[in-house]
Amino acid sequence: KEKVILDTDMVMMYDDGVAMIMLARHPEIELLGVVTVAGNTWIPEGTAYALRQLELIGRSDIPVAEGARFPLRANRYETIELERQMFGIGASSYIGCFGRPEPASYLDVYKEKFGGEPTLKPIEQHGVNFLIETIKANPGEVTVIAIGPCTNLAMAIRLAPEIIPMVKRVVYMGGAIDVPGNTTPAAEFNWWFDPEAAKMTIRAPFADQLIVGLDVCEKYRFNKAIFDRVTSVDTPVTKVFKETYGPRFEKDANFTRLVWDTIAATVTIDPTLITEEQTRWVDVNADYNLDYGRSLGYKKQGPAGTQQVRILFTIDEERFWNVMVDLLTQQ
Ligand code: BDR
Ligand code: CA
Numbered sequence: 001k002e003k004v005i006l007d008t009d010m011v012m013m014y015d016d017g018v019a020m021i022m023l024a025r026h027p028e029i030e031l032l033g034v035v036t037v038a039g040n041t042w043i044p045e046g047t048a049y050a051l052r053q054l055e056l057i058g059r060s061d062i063p064v065a066e067g068a069r070f071p072l073r074a075n076r077y078e079t080i081e082l083e084r085q086m087f088g089i090g091a092s093s094y095i096g097c098f099g100r101p102e103p104a105s106y107l108d109v110y111k112e113k114f115g116g117e118p119t120l121k122p123i124e125q126h127g128v129n130f131l132i133e134t135i136k137a138n139p140g141e142v143t144v145i146a147i148g149p150c151t152n153l154a155m156a157i158r159l160a161p162e163i164i165p166m167v168k169r170v171v172y173m174g175g176a177i178d179v180p181g182n183t184t185p186a187a188e189f190n191w192w193f194d195p196e197a198a199k200m201t202i203r204a205p206f207a208d209q210l211i212v213g214l215d216v217c218e219k220y221r222f223n224k225a226i227f228d229r230v231t232s233v234d235t236p237v238t239k240v241f242k243e244t245y246g247p248r249f250e251k252d253a254n255f256t257r258l259v260w261d262t263i264a265a266t267v268t269i270d271p272t273l274i275t276e277e278q279t280r281w282v283d284v285n286a287d288y289n290l291d292y293g294r295s296l297g298y299k300k301q302g303p304a305g306t307q308q309v310r311i312l313f314t315i316d317e318e319r320f321w322n323v324m325v326d327l328l329t330q331q
Helices: 015-025 043-056 080-087 106-114 127-137 151-159 161-166 189-193 195-203 224-230 236-251 260-269 317-329
Strands: 002-008 029-036 064-066 142-146 167-173 209-212 274-284 295-298 307-315
Touching (some): 002 015, 015 043, 015 317, 127 151, 127 161, 142 151, 142 260, 151 161, 161 167, 167 195, 209 260, 224 317, 260 307
Parallel strands (some): 002 029, 029 064, 209 307
Antiparallel strands (some): 274 307
């Protein structure tokens, strides 16, 4: 079995949630734990959603650890309005959890969204320590799938750089190598949220790093036909899936959506889905300017400190949707 830690800025049932459910259910994957990170959601939000979805699939055995509450750059949240003005991020640009205040606790979020108290709770250990200890306990065996900002992994390798050679592989959903960003023209959301962290991890000498960035993710769109396949069976998971996407398709049958993190999870489950990848020297710009968070893929030798990593460009689309539908519709 492939041992995996999922590092996520989870929302209910969107790409992170689906990725977690798929990894938790696949027989060839052992999901060692879920670590939350600020990005799409604040830690209390992501944690509440992770617990709720593990409850839905009856997997109280999978530990959830709360990770880093803020990106590495000092006062980023407090100065986000200034950043928007300086770098011309439109008022409507997606800035994830920066767009709202941080809730006090996962219990508050759970209660507000779902009523009552969760039957599960996060472990006491901090998410960064969970990463370090779990990697040390399984040297050479753990794949870290970072589908949110890279803050936790960056902190882990700062605290314990000796874990770098012990990690089997890092799979990122992040970056935009040959295509524009989605938060700014320069930067993809996860790596825009914490560019310092992404730069640190992508430059770290891990044995294997795979970038599942916008280059591949923007080629495939979830649509009504896939929605109908998932919701053709009735389970607690498909019920929430229906509540999440049903209203969108009722409004517009031609509605489509990207599924970013789901692709990162699926190619970890089955690497034979990869149909095109390239190797480049990759870097992330962490200078605080218009290009903050831009990912750079050098076809020839990159700047000092960079190294070659794998970048995903295409997947076998039909089989990809099949894997997703199969795992979501499981009883
Ligand atoms: C990434 O940002 C989040 O919105 C998604 O979950 C994904 O991880 C896409 O840029
Ligand atoms: Ca995500």
